[in-house]
Amino acid sequence: KDRAYDVVTRLSHLLRLGLEHGEQQMIPLSKELEFTADYLELMAARYPDRLTCRIHTCPGTQSVLVPSLILQPLVENAVKYSVGSNDGITQVDVSAELDSNRLVLTITNRSTGRQGAVPDEQSKSTAGFGLGLKNTHDRLRHLYGSAYELLVSGTDTPETSMRMTIPLEPSADGARQGD
Secondary structure, eight states, rough: OOHHHHHHHHHHHHHHHHHHHHOOSSEEEHHHHHHHHHHHHHHHHHHHTTTTEEEEEEOOOOOEEEETTSHHHHHHHHHHTGGGGGOOEEEEEEEEEEEEEEEEEEEEESSOOOOOOOOOOOOOOOOOOOOHHHHHHHHHHHTTTTTTTTEEEEETTEEEEEEEEEEOOBOOOBBBTTT
C-alpha cells in the first residue's frame, strides 16, 4: 500500500513538474534533474529488482540553464534499451560536469543482460536515431546551431553511454553560468 502511494505521489509530482517546465524554454539544471529523478524513481518502482539509478552533479552545474525536458528522451532510452530489452539488472547513471565553457551531461546504462539496439552515433548525423533521439538532436541544433554534441556509444555492449555537450549561456549580468 505504501509503495502504491509513493508511486502515485511521484507520478503526480512528475506531471506537475512537466506542466511547469512545458511553459519555459530554459530551466536550471537542478529542476531538470528533479524531473529526471522522479521519472527514474517511477521506473525503479516498475522494475524493483532490475533497475537502480544514481544522479551525480559536479559543483557549479545545478544553476546552469538547460533546455526544459532535454534529458527525458535520453533517460527514457537508457531504461527502454536496457531494462526493457533484457532480464538482467541495470544501473542508470546521470552525471553533469563543467568542461571549460560547456556543460557535459552523460547518461550511462550498465546491464548484466544484452543491450537493445541503440544507434552507435559519433557525429551530429541522425541516421539510425529513434524518434526521441532525433527530436533531441533537432532541438539542440535549433537552440545551439553547431555548438553542441550528442554522442551515443557502446551499443550492443553491457554499457551504453549518451553524452550531450552544450555551451554555457551567459547570465543577464554577463557572468558565465556555473561560476
